[in-house]
Amino acid sequence: MGIKKFNIDFFKALTPAIVISAILIVLGIYAILMMFNGKGVGIDFSGGNAITVKFSKKMAIDEIRQIASKTGINFDIAHLPEENKAIFKTKLVEVNGKKVSDILDDVLNATLSKNGYMVEGIVEIGPRVSSDLKKDATIAFILSAIGIILYLAWRFEKKFGIAAAIATYHDVIGIVGIMYLMGYEMDLLILTALLTIAGYSLTDTVVVFDRIRENLRKKVSTNLKEVLNKSINETMNRTIITSLTTLFSSVALLIFGGEVLRSFAIAITLGIIIGTYSSIFIASPLLIALKLDPKKIKK
Amino acid sequence: MKKFDWRFILIFIFLLASVYILIPTFVKNLPKDVKKFFLVEPVKLGLDLQGGIHVLLEVDTKKAYEADLLSKASQIKDTFTKKNLIYESIKVENEGILITTPFKEKWNEMERIITKELFSKVDISRVKEDTVSVSYRLEFDSKMKEQIEQSAVKQALETIRNRIDQFGVAEPIIHTQGKDNIVVELPGIKEPKRAIELMGKTAMLEFKLVRDDVTPDMIAKGNIPPEVELIPERRVNRETGEIQQYTIAVNKEPLITGRLLQDAAVRINNQFNQPYVWMKFNSEGARVFERVTGENVGKRMAVILDGVSYSSPVIRDRIGGGEAVIEGNFDHKEASDLAIVLRAGSLPAPVKVIQNITVGPTLGMDSIKKGFVSAIVAFIAVLIFMIIYYKKAGLIAITVLILNLLYLLAVVAAMRATLTLPGIAGIILMIGMGVDSNVLIFERIKEEFGIGKTVKSAVESGFKNAFWTIVDSHITTLITAAILFQFGTGPIKGFAVTLTIGIAINLFTVLVGTKTVYDYLIWNKKITSLSI
Numbered sequence: 076m077g078i079k080k081f082n083i084d085f086f087k088a089l090t091p092a093i094v095i096s097a098i099l100i101v102l103g104i105y106a107i108l109m110m111f112n113g114k115g116v117g118i119d120f121s122g123g124n125a126i127t128v129k130f131s132k133k134m135a136i137d138e139i140r141q142i143a144s145k146t147g148i149n150f151d152i153a154h155l156p157e158e159n160k161a162i163f164k165t166k167l168v169e170v171n172g173k174k175v176s177d178i179l180d181d182v183l184n185a186t187l188s189k190n191g192y193m194v195e196g197i198v199e200i201g202p203r204v205s206s207d208l209k210k211d212a213t214i215a216f217i218l219s220a221i222g223i224i225l226y227l228a229w230r231f232e233k234k235f236g237i238a239a240a241i242a243t244y245h246d247v248i249g250i251v252g253i254m255y256l257m258g259y260e261m262d263l264l265i266l267t268a269l270l271t272i273a274g275y276s277l278t279d280t281v282v283v284f285d286r287i288r289e290n291l292r293k294k295v296s297t298n299l300k301e302v303l304n305k306s307i308n309e310t311m312n313r314t315i316i317t318s319l320t321t322l323f324s325s326v327a328l329l330i331f332g333g334e335v336l337r338s339f340a341i342a343i344t345l346g347i348i349i350g351t352y353s354s355i356f357i358a359s360p361l362l363i364a365l366k367l368d369p370k371k372i373k374k
Numbered sequence: 375m376k377k378f379d380w381r382f383i384l385i386f387i388f389l390l391a392s393v394y395i396l397i398p399t400f401v402k403n404l405p406k407d408v409k410k411f412f413l414v415e416p417v418k419l420g421l422d423l424q425g426g427i428h429v430l431l432e433v434d435t436k437k438a439y440e441a442d443l444l445s446k447a448s449q450i451k452d453t454f455t456k457k458n459l460i461y462e463s464i465k466v467e468n469e470g471i472l473i474t475t476p477f478k479e480k481w482n483e484m485e486r487i488i489t490k491e492l493f494s495k496v497d498i499s500r501v502k503e504d505t506v507s508v509s510y511r512l513e514f515d516s517k518m519k520e521q522i523e524q525s526a527v528k529q530a531l532e533t534i535r536n537r538i539d540q541f542g543v544a545e546p547i548i549h550t551q552g553k554d555n556i557v558v559e560l561p562g563i564k565e566p567k568r569a570i571e572l573m574g575k576t577a578m579l580e581f582k583l584v585r586d587d588v589t590p591d592m593i594a595k596g597n598i599p600p601e602v603e604l605i606p607e608r609r610v611n612r613e614t615g616e617i618q619q620y621t622i623a624v625n626k627e628p629l630i631t632g633r634l635l636q637d638a639a640v641r642i643n644n645q646f647n648q649p650y651v652w653m654k655f656n657s658e659g660a661r662v663f664e665r666v667t668g669e670n671v672g673k674r675m676a677v678i679l680d681g682v683s684y685s686s687p688v689i690r691d692r693i694g695g696g697e698a699v700i701e702g703n704f705d706h707k708e709a710s711d712l713a714i715v716l717r718a719g720s721l722p723a724p725v726k727v728i729q730n731i732t733v734g735p736t737l738g739m740d741s742i743k744k745g746f747v748s749a750i751v752a753f754i755a756v757l758i759f760m761i762i763y764y765k766k767a768g769l770i771a772i773t774v775l776i777l778n779l780l781y782l783l784a785v786v787a788a789m790r791a792t793l794t795l796p797g798i799a800g801i802i803l804m805i806g807m808g809v810d811s812n813v814l815i816f817e818r819i820k821e822e823f824g825i826g827k828t829v830k831s832a833v834e835s836g837f838k839n840a841f842w843t844i845v846d847s848h849i850t851t852l853i854t855a856a857i858l859f860q861f862g863t864g865p866i867k868g869f870a871v872t873l874t875i876g877i878a879i880n881l882f883t884v885l886v887g888t889k890t891v892y893d894y895l896i897w898n899k900k901i902t903s904l905s906i
């Protein structure tokens with residue numbers, strides 16, 4: 076295939092991009108504030124139980140709900156009919172000193188007998204563990220931002236570092252917002268996806284920034300906007316191809332990876348789309364907004 | 375130019391080494407004589423993949439310190455009684471000991487005994503004085519408190535390890551975490567619930583004298599002597615097997631405790647075909663047991679485990695030989711678990727399960743299968759795309775990608791790093807992301823070629839220009855991976871390890887691998903056109 080030369084003026088799309096990003100960020104910040112108030116977080120961060128049960132015969136969701144109601148616990152039930160499984164979730168750890176998993180086990184045993192079901196997995200998180208995890212996650216995010224800014228400030232220039240960090244966290248915050256709207260609860264797996272996206276989106280931004288720096292050194296134009304546009308266009312082929320191949324992976328995971336990895340795969344897929352978008356439409360204009368001085372570029 | 379390149383040899387040696395390392399992982403059921411040639415074991419799978427339990431236990435260190443203070447208090451009581459020093463009360467309160475005495479003039483003597491004869495580092499302060507009595511509060515060095523708490527955690531760890539060993543689990547991982555937590559990981563365990571119960575049982579065994587002189591009427595009125603406590607007793611109806619709860623009054627002070635036990639085992643009662651637990655004291659314990667049973671013939675003795683009496687038979691005669699039993703409608707598993715905890719000893723303080731992740735073996739197998747299918751699909755999609763888009767160059771990128779994945783798995787196996795489910799997800803993503811560095815180089819070469827450079831100089835400057843971009847983007851990703859490693863637990867840590875190794879290997883395969891192939895083509899094949 077021949078070389079496609081792009082020549083698009085990305086600054087024409089600046090206004091819609093600002094609107095889209097503003098919505099993403101507001102949504103994301105709203106979701107994060109809700110999470111610190113305990114809404115939209117999974118048991119990793121709130122404490123509680125997630126119990127996976129495999130039934131030996133097909134069960135209707137109503138049947139499962141009816142059995143669950145006998146426990147007296149208001150379970151949130153995810154039914155996986157094609158695998159004959161159900162995941163019972165609750166924010167409770169104990170009821171009257173009895174473990175939630177034991178209560179459910181007793182009720183299942185009484186209604187289905189020992190051969191009718193199997194408890195495949197239990198995740199039980201006590202309140203102290205979940206609050207520790209919350210603290211660690213917050214620290215991890217702040218530290219990665221600082222680490223990224225410092226490295227890029229050293230390799231490029233301070234403003235490149237700040238712009239890259241803002242563009243990256245724009246993606247992360249945006250995905251948190253979308254996942255929240257879609258009803259996915261924040262847990263360790265989604266958090267891992269977010270940090271993976273941060274790495275991916277950063278790579279995208281660094282590639283564009285690298286070209287901007289090179290073009291600034293070559294003094295291809297005195298107009299900063301022109302330099303930025305040229306750099307984005309020159310790296311466009313690579314941006315699209317890598318996004319595509321990475322999408323192949325994340326979509327394969329989404330379709331074939333199963334229920335456990337679904338939220339991870341969705342977050343990554345969203346991340347590839349938003350990360351590509353932000354490195355094109357957001358990261359470079361940020362350099363102008365931050366008043367980048369081309370003379371300060373290191374030789 | 376040289377005909378052969380050392381870099382080819384290096385890549386080839388790495389490839390051979392990777393295949394050698396990975397054979398035990400991919401070829402199951404190797405014959406024994408073949409297996410011994412492979413020094414590296416199969417890739418270690420995380421608990422989320424092979425099944426098992428990950429339990430975080432919290433040791434109630436406060437209780438351990440309280441127990442220590444209680445024994446100090448009784449030490450003071452004993453000494454005072456021996457020396458005829460009269461006190462009103464000596465009790466443990468708020469992490470200190472409170473002594474109240476009506477004889478104020480005797481306090482100097484008491485204080486001398488406490489500070490000179492009994493304990494070295496103790497703070498004493500007067501907390502209350504009225505016309506009848508005076509109260510003093512004893513507080514001990516905070517370092518000592520820390521020491522006691524630490525040793526309680528250590529002792530709990532040893533006891534739990536002992537129990538798990540006797541229960542029979544292959545490759546358990548047991549270690550402390552933070553100040554008062556213990557992590558227990560048991561891969562591939564069949565009965566997770568039973569194992570967790572076994573770990574968490576305090577297993578405090580006590581023999582106490584039953585106070586039949588305390589009547590139900592007195593109990594109802596709450597009028598019981600200060601040295602007596604009420605505890606539940608479970609009695610089993612032999613005909614129906616029903617368990618009933620009663621309340622009995624016993625002396626607080628035990629006659630003897632499980633500390634002096636030497637052995638415990640399951641026995642079967644021939645008459646009822648019921649398992650029960652047989653116990654044997656060590657020689658010191660046997661002596662004490664003989665003395666206390668001899669002193670209390672005709673009275674009843676309760677066998678108490680973790681505050682619940684299992685039986686309270688009448689002592690018919692002095693019992694020599696130091697043997698005793700616990701009965702109570704146990705099934706065989708219950709009885710054998712009880713024997714294990716009695717043999718392994720009691721926990722110095724109660725422990726609480728604060729995190730429990732149980733993964734059944736089928737769930738893990740399922741995840742591996744699904745991960746494998748996703749990986750194959752992703753790989754084929756990337757393969758087709760790269761070859762259509764980049765032609766022969768695409769083939770180079772795919773070869774490099776295969777090397778990448780092989781090296782990655784081999785390093786994971788050789789380092790004994792744990793492969794977790796998020797780790798597998800990371801590898802699948804790497805199939806897509808891994809070609810990025812090659813894409814960067816190819817696009818750069820195309821650009822250089824497009825502005826009229828020769829093949830050779832287009833390749834040279836393509837590599838040169840892409841080099842720092844690749845390094846920068848890898849290092850920034852490495853920063854996030856390192857932070858994930860620092861703050862992640864279990865599966866997440868596994869993901870961070872896979873990611874870190876993957877990034878390092880990707881750098882190597884691209885900067886050495888791809889470059890070598892191009893150098894070879896240009897110098898040896900003298901190609902003049904690019905298939906890119």
